[in-house]
Amino acid sequence: MAAPAVKAARGRSVLALGLRRAVPRLPGLSQVRWSRYGPEYRDPQIDKEYYRKTLAELTEEEKYEQELRKTQLIKAAPAAKTSSVFEDPVISKFTNMMMKGGNRVLARSLMTQTLEAVKRKQFEKYHAAAAEEQATIERNPYTIFHQALKNCEPVIGLMPILRGGHFYQVPVPLPDRRRRFLAMKWMITECREKKHRRMLMPEKLSHELLEAFHNQGPVIKKKHDMHKMAEANRALAHYRWW
């Protein structure tokens, strides 16, 4: 009963996806990332508080919602998503991008070592600083991480557009998720390539994060280079048709 329904859903999903996306991500190219789930699949509810509410506390809508979920198909929760209070989707995404060969355990341990290294460096600076400066020194590794990535996000990007047999680099506004992706990608590439052979990833990454937090360093420079190129090519902006 469930199997043919699922199979039918999957069969439908290919067409449904093709019909759904009205605005393609890239001009002239089709979707690369498919989901094996059809549109009728609902996202899993990870939140602990949702399940802790007793029957009396629920409102009418929530009761209806719960009854509905009993009949609906629900996607499987990914292994990396937990109901921990310390969970952070940005850190999770960054860990996934650092991962090689599916070794998320190693990537997670590198991430935790990086956060620890950032914290220890900041504590050292805090103890060495005078009383007035101590209030300005940020010691929370999570705020430093988020702020550093935010500082690395480009505002405008370049896209190669084919006109008259030549590819022109056209300045284009980037959606939020592309900007976040570029910031993380630049950070990871920088830390992988531009370091001494014997230097470990947490050490390099913590150094780069702290520099990006203060709007300095090679990743910020890369962002500025991107902005400068976009500014230089602004005459080509009319090549964009969306």
Place this chain on the structure above:
Amino acid sequence: MLKRMTRLVSGARQLDPGRFLHGEPQAPQSLAAHLDNQVPDESPRATSCTSEDDPARHGEQHEGRHYRIPLQDLRTVFPHGLPPRFGMQVRTFNEACLMVRKPALELLRYLKNTNFAHPAVRYVLYGETGTGKTLSLCHVIHFCAKQDWLILHIPDAHLWVKNCRGLLQSAYNKLRFDQPVEASSWLKDFQTANERFLSQIKVQEKYVWNKRESTEKGRPLGEVVEQGLTRVKNATDAVGIVLKELKRQSGSGAFRLLVAVDGVNALWGRTTLRREEKSLMAPEELALVHGLRKMVRNDWHGGAIVLTLSQTGSLFKPRKAYLPQELLGKEGFDALDPFIPILVSNYSPEEFESCVQYYLENSWLQHEKAQTEEGKKELLFLSNANPGQLERLCAYL
């Protein structure tokens, strides 16, 4: 055999020499301790830290609280450094705070009531990984250093049976092997820790190093140590001589000797060192291990022996092994029998609270959710109140 040991210790306690040995504390300090007991401060700093910095005065009322070791004491009492993660914590916080826990208090009570006329009692701290055996040992060493004992501290016996370079055949005994690097670094630390004793203790025998150098009878022990440090080839023999002389003279009453070995199961385990013919060596073929095994026997008096078992650095032992029988093996257990086993377990709920409170006071827990009740419950669940795991968790939160 254990009954005989407990009777010895309880017999000593009946005489109650502890109070008289160390004398009554002076009036103002006792008043401070009295006030400490009477009026428990409600301020957050007081619930996790105590102002009592002298381990001799630690008692049941200080259980679960942290006490500070002055940083200059650290350099003299622990010259080799503390365990790596604790060392990092000391450098980050600019202070060394140890928690006063039950096993350490028990050991301190036994040490205060030792009868120095009886053979040295062996205390073995055992427990699962990360429960705090090494730091309890450090607490005891700090106490003995404050009481002016001579401390013979081997920070990790596992380092002597693995990854050693530059093994030499011993000149003293052709069948054994010397380890110049390990021996000289240990001699350096021994010298830093016990400077004042090295000039007082005199050698009771003439030692000939080579054709030109020798140490006469009656010279201070410091000369032997200097010889070991300058001529690295003789370092292992110098260590052997130091151990022999200390064992011989500990009974005289001029000083009290504490032998503290961390990871004592290395002495009776296996090594990963090979001879030139690529065959594995047994631990008894190493001169340092041989000397240490003799030191840990209870055929001398005038001190105590405190040992720690450790699976973390051990070779060829399963990860979950923590009991003395499992880690020491038959040979080691028979050699150490009889001993007083002291179990070091995970944090109790109060100790866990105190530890988390200490981290919060030092602003170590920066994550906003870590300060809430939900966060604390999650920390308890993830670490299972294991001190080592909790420390690693809090490091990145």
